[in-house]
Every structure is written in C-alpha cells, then in structure tokens.
Amino acid sequence: MKKIVSLVLISALGGVLTLGAYKLFLEKENTVVVESSQTTPAFFPTSNINTLFNTTEAPDFVKAAENTVNAVVHVKNVAVSSGQMSLQDYFFGTTPSPQYRLGTGSGVIINADGYIITNNHVIKNAQKLSVTLNNNKTYEAELIGADDKTDIALLKIEADDDLPFVTFGDSDNAKIGEWVLAVGNPFNLTSTVTAGIISAKSRDISGKPGQTQSFIQTDAAVNPGNSGGALVNTNGELIGINTAITSQTGSYIGYSFAVPSNIARKVVEDIMEYGNVQNGVLGIRGGTFTSEFAEKENIDYSEGVFVDEVIKNSGAEKAGIKPKDIIKRLDNIEISKFEDLSGYIKTKRPNDVVHVEVERNGTRKTLKVKLSSTDAFTVNFIKMELQDLTDSFKEEYDIEYGVMVKETNNKWLYSNLGITEGYIITGINDTKIESIEDITKLKDEYGDDILDNIKKLEYINRRLERKEVIFR
Structure with missing residues (x-):
C-alpha cells in the first residue's frame, strides 16, 4: 500500500516539474496590445457648485406670511x-x-x-x-x-383701533424667478397662503388690441376667492393684487396673474386725490418688435417697441418721436415689448415727464416726453371717443380729413350702421369734420340736445368705403 502512495506522489511531482520547465523555457510570450483613441471628448459647461441646498438657506416665508394674513x-x-x-x-x-x-x-x-x-x-x-x-x-x-x-x-372701513396693513413694494424691481406668496380667501377658506415664483412680467392675457394688460405672472396657487388678495415678496411687501387665473376648469391649473403694485398704488392714489384715475398718454401707436416685422421693414432685428404712428398734438409728437423709431427704454426701465411700455405708462399721470430712449437709423437718442391727457387729442361724442387722424395715416390711406372712432359704447350706431372702432367720421349735417375741434364746436352749439339735432352722418368704414346716412 505504501508503495502505491509513494508512486502516486512521485508521478504528481514529476508532472509539476515538467509543466514548469515548459512554461519557463519553451512557451513563446504573447504580447497584448491595447489601442488608445485620440478623439477629444465634447466639452459641456459644468457647474462645480453643490446643487444640494442647505436647508438653512431655503427661503423662509414665515415672517412674510405672519405680516400679511392679518392684513x-x-x-x-x-x-x-x-x-x-x-x-x-x-x-x-x-x-x-x-x-x-x-x-x-x-x-x-x-x-x-x-x-x-x-x-x-x-x-x-x-x-x-x-x-x-x-x-x-x-x-x-x-x-x-x-x-x-x-x-x-x-x-x-371704520374701525376703533389702527388696523394691520401691508406696505407697497416696488413691482418694477420684482425679478423673474423670485419667490412670492399669494394670500387670500379661496373657496371661502380664510387666510390661505400659497407660495410660488414669478414666472413672467408684463404679461397680457386680454388678446385685444388697444386693451393691453401688464400682469405679473406667478405659479403660486390662486383660485376663485383669491381675487383682490395680496401677492407679496419674501419681505412681506405688496408687489401685486391677485386678479385672474388661466384655467380650463375655473380653478387653478398652472398660472395666475396679478396687477403690479405700482399700477395699483397709482390708481388708488388717484381715486383718493382726484376721485378718478388720471391716465397719462405717451401718444404713439405701435407694437412689439419682431424679427418678421423687421424683415418686412428691411431693418435689423432689435428688441423694443416699434413706433407705427405718432398721435397728433401728443407729447410724443412735441418731443420729436417719429414713425419707425424703436423705443428701447423709459426712464430706467428696459422696454422689450409693448406690454413693458404700457405697464410703465400706467404708473404715470398727465404732465409727468418720461425720458424715452429711441433707436433711429442705428443711433440712439433720449427724448424728454411730457405725457398728455387723453383730453388733449380725443373727444367724447354721442358715446364714442374720437381722435384726430395722423398725417402718416392720411397719406397711407389717401384720406384728406376726418376723425377716427377710438372707442364706442353707442350700441345703436353699431347695431344699425356697424360703426365701431376704426371707423372715420367725415361729416355731420353737411359740415366737414376735419379734426376733433369741429366735434367740440358741435357739442358747444347743440349741448345736451346733440342727438336730436343730427340729421346726416358721413363716415368711412374699415374697408375704406364712404357711407352717408340721413336720419328722418
């Protein structure tokens, strides 16, 4: 038995020695070659800032909410x-x-x-x-x-004690991305606070020419009952009055809109001091400057408001603003679109002076414009607001005289004759109407009986067709 074990061990040892000698002296070395790529990886800008926010740096709404809910x-x-x-x-x-x-x-x-x-x-x-x-x-x-x-x-309201109140902030300084709180009473749930950010500024949701709005847009939840409530910043300052929501259900699904505090403050100050709102007017007609419009006008694209027409006798005309100017800035406010301009002008009154920076033929200049009152170049007549035609309008449409209907609440004229915004009144009772001064003379002549004394009306519709109506 011992001889068998010894024989097995000797055989195993011999195999090991033979294999080792073969590996060491006889087997050829195989070299493995790894090819490296010389292509350079694409570069993407990368922030090294730690994106995990420290909870101590998160916005704190407690103080702002406490200061607002009671007001x-x-x-x-x-x-x-x-x-x-x-x-x-x-x-x-x-x-x-x-x-x-x-x-x-x-x-x-x-x-x-x-x-x-x-x-x-x-x-x-x-x-x-x-x-x-x-x-x-x-x-x-x-x-x-x-x-x-x-x-x-x-x-x-009359209260025995002083009431808590919210102070006005400067809505012009509010920034897109800034945290805000909406405070109100949705669905009769009192003292409700929601948080969000400012999503956009100078937002118009009317879709109606001549009725441009300039809302602050936010994603803070606002529902029916929030209307009239406060939009405040993290300091508890009032930067807007919550007014509208965009929704297919009537409840909040995304965005809400607030009247900027600078506009709201100016309106209430006017009401308290004058009993009505004093509207300052720049005196231009225009629109947001777009690349498509720039191509049509054969000029370089630029942000701003393109001046299409300058209203006769307005502050803009007197200051030297001309058609095809591009308004870039009002005072210290950058003007990118028409809603920026209309929103800022709504914070001003007649006779306020605004520094208007315009771009003309590639150069910029700043003009001091004294804002007009609408009464300076419009007149109310038989429930219509009329204004003079600009020289450029007359030239473009080959119209020698007349006054344009800017706004109308005369349902009878609209229902029976179709007279609405954009129509041009050219004659009344065989008297040529060349300007709003002629309308004023008629009002002075007939007084409150003006409607009973109109026997003939001549006008031009939007298709530039001349019409004549005799009242019997």
Missing part, C-alpha cells in the same frame, strides 16, 4: 337683481321678487385707517359690502372708487 380681508358683496317674470306675475300684474346674489373675494388693508384695495370685479354692482378681518371681526365697507380698465377698487 388680508374677506370681502363679501350683495348684488340685487330683479327676478324673472313668472306666469303668475303676468296674470296678476305683480312684480317678481328681487333676487339676491352673494359674491366673495379678498382685499388688502393698505393703511392703518382702514383703506382696502381689491379688484373691481369683486365689488361690481354690489348693493352692500362687508369686510371680515382675520380676527373674525366684520365691518360694513364703503366704496370709495373703482377703475374698470385696471380692475382695481378702493374700499374704506
């Missing part, structure tokens, strides 16, 4: 409308019972004396107004004034 109120309005006639009312000649409708919204206390800013649509047609504070105290409210164009209204 945001719940506004309730009661509107009364006549009820529909029933069959019983027709038979017995009775009057239907009035119907009461309750509307709700929000408002912001803007000083300790109880002045409250809200939206015009929150209090429109109200027969009775009440305001409930965050401490559940309720007061009757008085409507001081309202402006339909900016959708701003001013209320007043």
